[in-house]
Amino acid sequence: MPKGPMWDGRRIAGKRGVSTTGALIGARDRHQHTESRxxxxxxxxxxxxxxxEPIVIRRAAQLVEELKKRCIASAKGKQEAHVDMSRWMSYFSFDFMGDFVFGGAFELMRDGDEHGLIHTLxxxxxxxxxxxxxxWCLDLFIYMPFLGRQMKSLGGLAYRQVQKRLKGGSVNDDLFYHLNDEAHVNSSGPPPLPVLITNSVTAVIAGSDTTAxxxxxxxxxxxxxxxCLSRLRAEVDTAFPPGKAEPTESVKLAQxxxxxxxxxxxxxLYPPVASCLQRAPTKGSGGQMLGTSLFVSEDTAVYAPxxxxxxxxxxxxxDPDRFWPERWLNETRKDKGVVLNVNAFMPFSIGPANxxxxxxxxxxxxxxxxYMVQNFDMRFADGYRxxxxxxxxRDYFVTQRGSLPIVLTVRMPPA
Known part of the structure; x- marks a missing residue:
């Protein structure tokens, strides 16, 4: 079933009369979505x-090194290293997505968020x-200064990054390389600038905020x-002995x-998109069956939260509300008293629009x-509930988080 009407309200609104047809996020028509996808x-x-993969590894190693610097500096002052890991995971994910989308754009782990990038996004x-x-209110809200300011700031950020990438190019086949058809695959040529901007900001948000x-x-x-940390660490240390191997082999990690x-x-427990997986029958279809027993009439949207x-x-x-990783292990799933329905597991959505x-x-x-488990001991800061x-x-389509004060201690490799 195609995307529902909520997606009309999630596009990056721009100037009047400027079409973003061809952008993936707002593509509700099945044919258009397939073509954009x-x-x-x-x-x-x-x-x-x-x-x-090498870019992920480089950025993960940088994250570890930056956190180690803070641990060492705190130790010199005979203090514990208190780190807001929610913020640092945002730094990592934005830096990586800048590399992935634009071939390099952000350096938050190195410089901090001096320009308020995370706040803008x-x-x-x-x-x-x-x-x-x-x-239907989006086109109205975007022109109200007290309501549309942040959306305009987000659009402006995307515009500047797109223009920078268009002028400077990239040494890697980044996502923009494909979005801008720099391989000349499409006979129609590169898409219009509004589509490039919308697709680019969609990629940065979808790939950074959810991962963070x-x-x-x-x-x-x-x-x-x-x-659970101890059990995971034992597995990581066995596969990648500390001081001898870094966790960089993707095939081994996947196993x-x-x-x-x-x-x-x-x-x-915490799907990044917690509730808003909306679908609706194609306009003019009269409706659509879901399975064999449920008919969804036209102009009716359904959610799968x-x-x-x-x-x-x-x-x-x-214990569906409890953190119990063992439920996913083969040895546990053999237990007849354990229910694990993978068809109901949809953190990345399901179907053609996943x-x-x-x-x-x-x-x-x-x-x-x-990398984190191999290099650090971690616990909540004193006083954290x-x-x-x-x-x-907070559910703002992508879940928004508070701070996460963690005490980090560098693990010493065995002699």
Missing amino acids: QVWNRAFTSASVKRY ESGLFLPSLTQHIP STLSNIVYLLSRYPS MEYLNAVINEALR PYAYHRDPRYFFP CVGKPLALLELRIVIS EDQWEDDL
């Missing part, structure tokens, strides 16, 4: 993702979280459940059962978490 698919083939998500429910949220969720959960169980369980499905005891049992970047996102999660994390979560 083909461009993105070329950037996410197995071979393409393999080419991005996160603030720009708030208005669409409202207009997605009343799509999941990485932060995993750090939170491992800090809350030290026994590490407990690592992937931790990632799946974090995605189950991952957060609710993922915590439903009919699909995940026992997340095109899933393979790259999983690569990032595996590498970064393995364990349930504060959930209290601070």
